[in-house]
Amino acid sequence: MPFCYQPAMTTPLKNIRNFSIVAHIDHGKSTLADRLIQLTGGLDLREMKSQVLDSMEIERERGITIKAQTVRLTYRAADGEDYILNLIDTPGHVDFAYEVSRSLAAVEGSLLVVDASQGVEAQTLANVYHAIEADNEIVPVLNKIDLPAADPDRVKSQIEDVIGIDASDAVEISAKTGLGIDKVLEAIVTRLPAPNGDITAPLKALLVDSWYDTYLGVVVLIRVIDGTIRKGQRIRMMNANAVYELDRVGVFTPKLVDIGELGPGEIGFFTASIKEVADTNVGDTITDDKKPTAEALPGFRPAQPVVFCGLFPVDANDFDDLRAAMGKLRLNDASFSFEMETSAALGFGFRCGFLGLLHLEIIQERLSREFNLDLIATAPSVVYEVEMTNGDVQMLHNPADLPDVVKIAEIREPWIKATILTPDDYLGAILKLCQDRRGIQRNLSYVGNRAMVEYDLPLNEVVFDFYDRLKSISKGYASFDYTLSDYREGDLVKLSVLVNSEPVDALSMLVHRSAAEARGRVMCEKLKELIPPHLFVIPIQAAIGGKIIARETVRAMRKDVTAKCYGGDATRKRKLLEKQKAGKKKMRQFGSVEIPQEAFIKALKMGDS
Amino acid sequence: MSADRGNDLFGVYVHWPFCAAKCPYCDFNSHVHRGPFDEAGYVAAYAREIAHFASLTPGRHVQSVFFGGGTPSLMNPRSVGAILNEIARHWTIDERVEITLEANPTSVEAERFRGYRAAGVNRVSLGVQALRDKPLAELGRRHTVDEAVAAVHLAQSIFERSSFDLIYARPRQTLEDWREELSEALWLAQGHISLYQLTIEMGTRFYDLHRAGKLVMPDEELAADFYELTQELTAAAGLPAYEISNHARPGQESRHNLLYWRYGEYAGVGPGAHGRLLVNNQRHATATEKMPFDWQARVMAAGHGLVTDDILTWEEQGDEFLVMGLRLKEGISPARFTALSGRRIAERQIADLKSYGFVETLPNGNLRVTEKGFPVLDAVVADLAA
Numbered sequence: 001m002p003f004c005y006q007p008a009m010t011t012p013l014k015n016i017r018n019f020s021i022v023a024h025i026d027h028g029k030s031t032l033a034d035r036l037i038q039l040t041g042g043l044d045l046r047e048m049k050s051q052v053l054d055s056m057e058i059e060r061e062r063g064i065t066i067k068a069q070t071v072r073l074t075y076r077a078a079d080g081e082d083y084i085l086n087l088i089d090t091p092g093h094v095d096f097a098y099e100v101s102r103s104l105a106a107v108e109g110s111l112l113v114v115d116a117s118q119g120v121e122a123q124t125l126a127n128v129y130h131a132i133e134a135d136n137e138i139v140p141v142l143n144k145i146d147l148p149a150a151d152p153d154r155v156k157s158q159i160e161d162v163i164g165i166d167a168s169d170a171v172e173i174s175a176k177t178g179l180g181i182d183k184v185l186e187a188i189v190t191r192l193p194a195p196n197g198d199i200t201a202p203l204k205a206l207l208v209d210s211w212y213d214t215y216l217g218v219v220v221l222i223r224v225i226d227g228t229i230r231k232g233q234r235i236r237m238m239n240a241n242a243v244y245e246l247d248r249v250g251v252f253t254p255k256l257v258d259i260g261e262l263g264p265g266e267i268g269f270f271t272a273s274i275k276e277v278a279d280t281n282v283g284d285t286i287t288d289d290k291k292p293t294a295e296a297l298p299g300f301r302p303a304q305p306v307v308f309c310g311l312f313p314v315d316a317n318d319f320d321d322l323r324a325a326m327g328k329l330r331l332n333d334a335s336f337s338f339e340m341e342t343s344a345a346l347g348f349g350f351r352c353g354f355l356g357l358l359h360l361e362i363i364q365e366r367l368s369r370e371f372n373l374d375l376i377a378t379a380p381s382v383v384y385e386v387e388m389t390n391g392d393v394q395m396l397h398n399p400a401d402l403p404d405v406v407k408i409a410e411i412r413e414p415w416i417k418a419t420i421l422t423p424d425d426y427l428g429a430i431l432k433l434c435q436d437r438r439g440i441q442r443n444l445s446y447v448g449n450r451a452m453v454e455y456d457l458p459l460n461e462v463v464f465d466f467y468d469r470l471k472s473i474s475k476g477y478a479s480f481d482y483t484l485s486d487y488r489e490g491d492l493v494k495l496s497v498l499v500n501s502e503p504v505d506a507l508s509m510l511v512h513r514s515a516a517e518a519r520g521r522v523m524c525e526k527l528k529e530l531i532p533p534h535l536f537v538i539p540i541q542a543a544i545g546g547k548i549i550a551r552e553t554v555r556a557m558r559k560d561v562t563a564k565c566y567g568g569d570a571t572r573k574r575k576l577l578e579k580q581k582a583g584k585k586k587m588r589q590f591g592s593v594e595i596p597q598e599a600f601i602k603a604l605k606m607g608d609s
Numbered sequence: 610m611s612a613d614r615g616n617d618l619f620g621v622y623v624h625w626p627f628c629a630a631k632c633p634y635c636d637f638n639s640h641v642h643r644g645p646f647d648e649a650g651y652v653a654a655y656a657r658e659i660a661h662f663a664s665l666t667p668g669r670h671v672q673s674v675f676f677g678g679g680t681p682s683l684m685n686p687r688s689v690g691a692i693l694n695e696i697a698r699h700w701t702i703d704e705r706v707e708i709t710l711e712a713n714p715t716s717v718e719a720e721r722f723r724g725y726r727a728a729g730v731n732r733v734s735l736g737v738q739a740l741r742d743k744p745l746a747e748l749g750r751r752h753t754v755d756e757a758v759a760a761v762h763l764a765q766s767i768f769e770r771s772s773f774d775l776i777y778a779r780p781r782q783t784l785e786d787w788r789e790e791l792s793e794a795l796w797l798a799q800g801h802i803s804l805y806q807l808t809i810e811m812g813t814r815f816y817d818l819h820r821a822g823k824l825v826m827p828d829e830e831l832a833a834d835f836y837e838l839t840q841e842l843t844a845a846a847g848l849p850a851y852e853i854s855n856h857a858r859p860g861q862e863s864r865h866n867l868l869y870w871r872y873g874e875y876a877g878v879g880p881g882a883h884g885r886l887l888v889n890n891q892r893h894a895t896a897t898e899k900m901p902f903d904w905q906a907r908v909m910a911a912g913h914g915l916v917t918d919d920i921l922t923w924e925e926q927g928d929e930f931l932v933m934g935l936r937l938k939e940g941i942s943p944a945r946f947t948a949l950s951g952r953r954i955a956e957r958q959i960a961d962l963k964s965y966g967f968v969e970t971l972p973n974g975n976l977r978v979t980e981k982g983f984p985v986l987d988a989v990v991a992d993l994a995a
């Protein structure tokens with residue numbers, strides 16, 4: 001990455017605007033960001049790669065942002081003055097809600113981008129509420145105004161009805177064609193407030209995000225509140241209680257540019273020979289080591305994984321590679337945690353913690369794609385609070401580790417507040433899905449022909465293929481978002497699966513008693529189809545404690561022999577045997593039963609069908 | 610090199626690739642040739658290739674020769690004689706040598722039986738395939754049941770030993786159908802009979818029909834019942850299985866078949882023929898060019914038609930030894946497996962399989978698959994080889 005050196009300059013606060021863009025996936029956030037960069041000359045066309053801010057491959061492919069990124073734009077406004085516009089592109093997904101909230105706390109305003117044909121989606125709602133909570137001034141932007149299906153008036157009134165903000169001045173644009181982008185820039189300058197800050201006060205800056213760069217080490221994204229931060233300064237991270245001397249201080253244009261110093265209201269980066277992202281906590285307060293600020297910024301929360309699963313290499317020889325790959329990912333993602341785990345069924349692997357299901361999926365995908373690893377993932381599990389009869393409370397990450405039930409006083413599980421927006425037609429099926437998943441309906445309202453349903457749901461019902469079901473019953477139209485709310489006592493039991501009378505730890509799960517029998521039955525039926533006939537009969541059982549609640553049988557193989565051998569063609573027979581042997585390597589030996597890996601994958605992925 | 614690695618068994622397989630018509634189930638290397646054909650010139654290529662293999666395996670003692678195909682009974686008996694003479698010129702011949710020729714039981718081919726006998730053939734294996742006319746037509750066979758029965762009787766009167774093949778578990782065949790048909794066959798058979806379950810092989814017309822759903826094969830349960838019934842009837846008739854698909858009165862086993870299953874040494878002569886040869890203490894897997902006239906051209910140019918000549922690894926030899934040897938009722942010698950593969954069969958696997966009754970150890974130390982194990986032999990072998 002080329003470096004450009006520019007003389008340090010302090011920008012007057014009144015000429016700074018800090019903003020972010022809030023949007024539902026696919027509503028055009030990244031395209032708008034590209035256009036803003038292009039129009040203000042941040043990159044020439046030659047350098048423009050589509051959606052420069054989403055630089056990670058998976059982010060680009062899925063159209064989602066995982067890391068907050070920032071770009072500093074210079075803009076000469078209609079009033080003749082030059083403005084510095086700092087755009088923070090926030091992660092747009094519920095799994096990264098805390099990161100989103102810190103990004104939004106670093107800016108004064110947000111552009112609310114809504115697709116003029118599709119209207120407000122659940123994810124838009126969650127993020128806009130974060131922006132409102134962060135006291136952001138909000139400018140609604142209607143995108144895709146050029147589409148024939150665009151209905152700006154309907155969407156404006158929807159924004160007013162659902163979100164409760166004035167949308168009469170919404171900027172109408174087409175990010176794709178470039179229509180109205182100039183109006184967005186003017187709105188940023190005229191409608192968003194300038195930042196406040198005291199340049200004479202001790203340094204106080206917000207750690208917005210950080211990432212690992214092979215050449216620079218950890219790059220820390222910050223928003224300066226008070227004071228100045230400059231190259232060579234010794235700074236202290238207040239929550240981490242760590243001191244660093246700064247190597248570089250600069251901004252992104254979006255190219256990395258060293259400017260040596262950042263003042264109040266400014267957004268930029270520093271590097272300081274920090275080795276891993278885990279040493280930097282999103283939301284931490286950065287201050288001067290010698291002359292610290294009196295009070296840290298509010299709202300800091302350490303990263304807390306909420307979903308856990310086991311990841312095991314398909315080929316046991318890949319264990320060390322998997323460990324190395326996870327270490328590399330963790331360099332850049334402190335919210336991902338892992339520790340070694342042994343499973344009788346799956347061998348050596350890792351118990352991994354994630355911020356949510358998307359986070360889990362992304363990590364899994366990166367491990368397989370960037371590191372070429374074949375993995376088996378066990379069923380995602382939430383974190384249970386297990387209160388023992390002696391009053392101790394354990395946090396349970398792995399259902400296989402559930403203590404002896406007689407010593408358990410109660411098990412509590414995390415609940416969420418879920419918001420679902422759906423076309424009317426699918427409402428009935430969605431309500432039934434939520435009811436089936438032990439949901440408690442909190443609200444049901446209509447916005448035009450779209451229904452908005454709010455439910456309290458146990459998270460463990462959601463990690464269990466809820467999202468896939470929701471998408472399939474609504475043909476992809478329903479949108480879903482949630483926030484964690486609280487822990488509640490649940491009548492939860494450990495469902496064990498026994499193959500040939502031996503428990504298969506990787507398949508055990510905690511489920512609600514009311515659902516245990518049905519789920520056990522489905523699991524047995526699936527396994528019956530997935531485990532090939534052996535030389536002997538294999539019973540498959542589901543059990544709660546010692547009680548068998550479901551049973552299936554894999555019949556014994558009766559006929560498996562090649563009839564003829566052509567003119568001494570031993571080669572052909574050998575090749576068949578070699579194929580069988582290779583097939584066996586893909587099996588997990590379980591007692592004397594060989595279970596194909598795909599059986600684990602499919603059984604763990606099981607739906608309600 | 611342990612003496613156990615070889616076993617002094619040596620034979621010659623001669624592949625004759627031509628057929629009058631291609632049968633819809635057959636995936637062997639067979640070709641229908643129309644137009645002029647210089648048989649004597651073609652046989653000359655066999656002579657040259659035999660000389661080549663003989664130069665690799667000097668001093669071997671031939672215990673069996675097998676003419677397979679294709680349809681060797683389309684050969685002029687003089688051609689058979691010429692090839693046998695060539696074999697005798699290069700190697701010594703056992704006085705009890707078995708010389709088998711595969712023949713189709715049509716009346717035309719039966720007329721040549723005496724000629725083959727005169728050329729030195731002492732055993733024929735007839736491709737009867739069915740003793741019911743309608744299935745014969747469906748299998749694409751060009752003979753009737755009456756012709757086949759006549760050919761069997763004729764063969765039995767001319768040759769010291771004879772055998773015939775039947776294909777069972779055919780589409781729509783019931784167990785009762787097969788019980789009657791096999792019973793008739795067992796009356797007809799003398800010392801040896803081969804009974805193959807119909808298998809659908811890639812590249813055949815049956816394969817296409819099967820994929821299109823127009824050929825319904827018996828399911829695993831019915832196939833197992835067919836197999837069990839076959840064992841029961843053959844044993845009762847005094848022709849128990851000595852190998853998965855081969856049944857004989859004790860002493861009447863095919864020496865050539867045994868040579869394969871006992872993992873002996875054999876030269877594969879002719880287009881698309883496979884061989885296993887010990888050269889410089891290494892076991893070579895050989896295969897020749899499949900296309901009949903390309904093979905001939907290669908042989909005339911280079912002295913042989915080999916397109917594959919792989920030196921087998923220890924593991925490959927171990928695999929082949931198991932996959933072939935465990936088809937035999939006599940089982941295999943674990944010591945020879947170790948000599949070939951450099952390892953032992955996992956004790957735990959043997960113990961597991963024994964506990965289910967699929968294998969047993971004989972008083973002579975051989976490990977063999979039991980009657981219960983034979984129907985699932987492929988799975989048993991895979992366990993032992995793993």
